[in-house]
Amino acid sequence: MRFDLTDLQLFAHIADSGSITAGARLAHLALPSASARVRGLEQALGVPLLRRGRRGVEPTEAGLALLRHARIIGRQVEDLRGDLAQFADGLKGQIRLLCNTSAMTEFLPDALAAFLAAHPGLGVDLEERPSRDIVQAVAEGVADIGIITDAVDSAALQTFAVCDDTLVLAMARNHPLARQLGQRRSMAFADALDHDFLGLAGDSALQQYATGQAARLGRRLHCNIRLRSFEAVCRMCAAGAGVALLPATAAHRHDDERLLKTVKLTDDWAARKLLVCVRDRSTLPAPARELLAALLD
Template identity: 60%
Template sequence: MRFDLVDLRLFLAVAESGSITAGAEQVHLALASASARIRGMEDVLGVPLLRRDRRGVEPTDAGRTLLHHARVITQQMQRMRADMGQHASGLTGQIRVLCNTSALAEFLPDALAGFMASHPQVNIDLEERLSYDIVQAMRDGLADIGVIADSVDYSGLQTFPFRDDQLVLAMSPSHPLAMQLKRRRSAAFDEAVAYEFIGLAGDSALQKYVAEQAAKTGKRLAYRVRLRSLDAVCRMAAGGAGVAVLPESVVLRAQGAMAIRHVKLTDGWAVRKLLICVRDLDTLPGYARELVTSLQPR
């Protein structure tokens, strides 16, 4: 079996992007050359590595096995470069981080900015996903670090504390739901589902999470508008356009600039602990291990 590092980097890029064309561009190969390399790996192994359809490609079971080993090998190469960095100049590291909506919007920007300021040689590839998608990607070796909610099964991964994340109902003080709740500071999600909602765009991890919780009760939420940012949703809710499900930290930050009321959701799914997860901390490059340490509460 003969695979070189270009083959492995290509296969990782194709699997992560879901496209041979996009993967080839990432590793600076012509499409024909990339396709030939993928076919060559499949011929050597005697099994298909990718499942192809009109939407793109995804790894087969054999492809997932190769992904794991390819990820380990490339991580070892990154770790070697980082460890040799003290002896050479101009070397850079790359950390792939997957996170859910709350982590991306509320907690990670400041934490990552501080780390990157003190580590100018490190670049971070940050992507938002659902927590259970992050867990699967981590198990498959498709990312270095994940930030997930503890509501998913993360068995097999090493985890470390990150932040607490309380979801709340947010609305204008004059909204009918606010009138219904009177002075109450908490409410069940079921008390709000009859009202119109303001939400995030459909590809948001938080939006999908809330929709899943509604579906479990047999309800489908009615949305007046969907926006791209939590701050925009907060402003619309304060303006009386509808009810929103938001992280409490978002609403608390906004209260100094607008009149907005919030009540804590009492449902179990609304009280989440955010966790940092990795496959194996000891196999990560030194700079990635430093990032895991810096993200934990002090």
């Protein structure tokens, strides 16, 4: 049985997007051609690969098995290109890097900028995701490198600690919670949940993490506004608009005028570390090995 790389890439795009139309567009194929390729795969294998519904498509059990191998093969092809490219005009390639919110805003900017300046032939496909999703993606070969917190189970991967990622509560010095705390410099997360929070917009990994911790306490995290950056959150906090859960580094960096009161959390989950994770350092393609070394430095 022969498998066409284009068919495998197309199937991965369809599974990821949940749509044959979107998958065809990502694979740069006309819709009739993409549909015919999927039917050809199903006929060759003798099993349905997609479950069609009103809201799109999703892989069947057989489709999930094919998807897993399609991703592995796709990554191997990219690794091959990356390893051979270094013998041409210097190291070239595309690296898939996933990271959580703190890494995206606090850890990566300087490290990644310096790396890309030193390796102009390389590109980095960077995406923010929750740490748990990153572990799964790296384990499945969807990403080369991940940056996660030590709060998730990453036993199946090789991990390397790079820095602390302690979470704190930030608020204006005249906020009711700040007055309630007085001289206290620490508190439990549960004791802050009666107050309005400032959150991050979109699918922020940190926002999902904060919401999940509140849910574990049987509580709801009420965000009266969502903003797009830690800087904006800190400015709104300083103006008294609410309380925010932030990395300690972000709270201190965006408080030049010392308008914020930052409070340590007594919850164990707030004392986090950032870890760089890979499936196997020795089998990374050359560009990813270079980036890993730069991140660990």
